Amino acid sequence: MTGKDIRLSRLFSRGRAVIVAADHGEFDGPIPGMIDLPSVLRDGINPEVDGVLLSPGMITHCGGIFTRRGGPLAVVRANWSSVYAFHWGYNDAATVPAISIEDAVARGADLVLLSLTLRSGSEERDARNVEVFCGLANQAHRLGVPVVGEFFPAHCSELTPEQMHDHVYSGARIIAELGADLVKTFYTHRFGDVTAACPIPILALGAAKTPTQLEALQLAEREVRDGARGVVFGRNALQVADPKRFQSALCAVVRDGVSAGDAAAQFELT
Numbered sequence: 001m002t003g004k005d006i007r008l009s010r011l012f013s014r015g016r017a018v019i020v021a022a023d024h025g026e027f028d029g030p031i032p033g034m035i036d037l038p039s040v041l042r043d044g045i046n047p048e049v050d051g052v053l054l055s056p057g058m059i060t061h062c063g064g065i066f067t068r069r070g071g072p073l074a075v076v077r078a079n080w081s082s083v084y085a086f087h088w089g090y091n092d093a094a095t096v097p098a099i100s101i102e103d104a105v106a107r108g109a110d111l112v113l114l115s116l117t118l119r120s121g122s123e124e125r126d127a128r129n130v131e132v133f134c135g136l137a138n139q140a141h142r143l144g145v146p147v148v149g150e151f152f153p154a155h156c157s158e159l160t161p162e163q164m165h166d167h168v169y170s171g172a173r174i175i176a177e178l179g180a181d182l183v184k185t186f187y188t189h190r191f192g193d194v195t196a197a198c199p200i201p202i203l204a205l206g207a208a209k210t211p212t213q214l215e216a217l218q219l220a221e222r223e224v225r226d227g228a229r230g231v232v233f234g235r236n237a238l239q240v241a242d243p244k245r246f247q248s249a250l251c252a253v254v255r256d257g258v259s260a261g262d263a264a265a266q267f268e269l270t
Contacts, residue, residue: 002144003143003144003145004141004144004145004146004181006144007073007110007111007144007145007146008146008181008182010073010110011050011051011073011110011111011146011230012050012201012229012230013050014048014050014255015255016224016228016229016230016231016254016255017050017051017203017229017230017231017254018048018049018050018051018230018231018233018247018250018251018254018255019049019050019051019052019053019072019075019203019230019231019232019233020045020049020051020052020053020072020232020233020234020237020238020247021052021053021205021206021232021233021234021237022034022037022040022041022052022053022054022058022062022234022238023053023054023055023058023077023234024234024235025037025055025058026055026077026080026084026098027084027085027086028087032239033235033238033239033240034238034239037058037061037062038061038062038064040238040243041062041065042062042064042065044238044243044244045065045072045243045244045247046243046244046247046248046251047070047071048247048248048251049072049247049251050072050073050230051072051073051074051075051110051111052065052066052072052073052074052075053075053076053077053113053232053234054074054075054076054077055076055077055098056076056077056078056098056099056103056104056107059074059076059107059108059109060107063107063108066108073110073111074108074109074110074111075109075110075111075112075113075148076099076104076107076108076109076111076112076113077098077112077113077114077115078097078098078099078100078101078104078112078113078114078136078140079095079096079097079098079114079115079132079133079136080095080096080097080098081093081094081095081096081115081117081129081152082094082095083095083115083117083120083152083154084115084152086157091154091155092120092121092122092125092154093117093120093125093129093152093154094125095115095116095117095128095129095132095133096132097132097135097136100136100139101136101139101140101143101145102139102143104145105143105145109145110145110146111145111146111147111148111182112136112140112145112146112147112148113147113148113149113150113184114132114133114136114137114140114147114148114149114150114180115133115149115150115151115152116129116130116133116149116150116151116152116171116174116175116178117129117151117152117153117154118130118171118174119153119154119167120154121154130178133149133175133178134178134179137149137178137179137180138179141179146181146182147179147180147181147182148180148181148182148183148184148203149175149176149178149180149181149182149183149184150183150184150185151167151168151171151172151174151175151183151184151185152185152186153167153168153171153186156186161188161189164186164188165188165189165190165193165194168185168186168188168194169188169190169193169194169197171185172185172194172197172198172202173197173198176198176199176200180200181200182200182201182202182203182229183198183200183201183202183203184202184203184204184205184232185202185203185204185205186204186205186207187204187205187207187219187222187223187226187228191204191222191223191226191227191228192226192227194227195226195227195228196227201229201230202227202228202229203228203229203230203231203232204220204223204224204228204230204231204232205231205232205233205234206219206220206231206232206233206234206235206236206237207219208235209235209236209239210236212270213236213240213246213249213264213269213270214260214261214264214269214270216233216236216246216250217249217250217253217260217263217264217269218260219236220233220250220253220254220260221253221259221260224253224254224257230254231250231254233250237250245267245268245269246267246269248267249263249264249266249267249269250263252266252267
């Protein structure tokens, strides 16, 4: 058994994986619900959660959540892309390494997340994005670190549901072909086709904040129904009145197959 096998086994040790994303500050700066991130994570991460996604610099400030016995795995985002800088009007997906995998491991990373955007409008930029992705992925595999490949389409807010599905359907498979061990991507209206065509586990993201916690749980319910091996929720898991309570409900839906309505009722969420 390799180091990569051990880390992946830990991520899925309780069945489907639940990861909380808290790396938004790398692109947005401070946002509501994540202003004092060390305090937010110290007080707002449920012990049932399998992993927490952080930016490279914040693992130094928030590392205490990973030190307790049975604590979550540290997932570190290792490249930076302008596709996430929506508030600056950027969307062309210029991508650069943010940290070497060796340095990420030295800071405590158990897994690394690498984003990839294709069809950015520039063949040269797409090729550079693949170069960055593969270079970091190869570093990770030499060190026995699993790679979560995040496929994120350019100009995603402008895509129709069918266009989004087309991007995700091909992108998830391309990321697998390039050597990722897991995929993190959007849920689509034909997500079962995406999971069926991808040979590695797919983690579905929570995307934008939903109006209610019930709707977030319903999204997770659809994602696992259609083949997701887990979820990565950020705003929906932290920008709520009681993050730990919501995360318990999310774990019940994702791992135990509890319906969204029953989980919301059990944990008194609306």
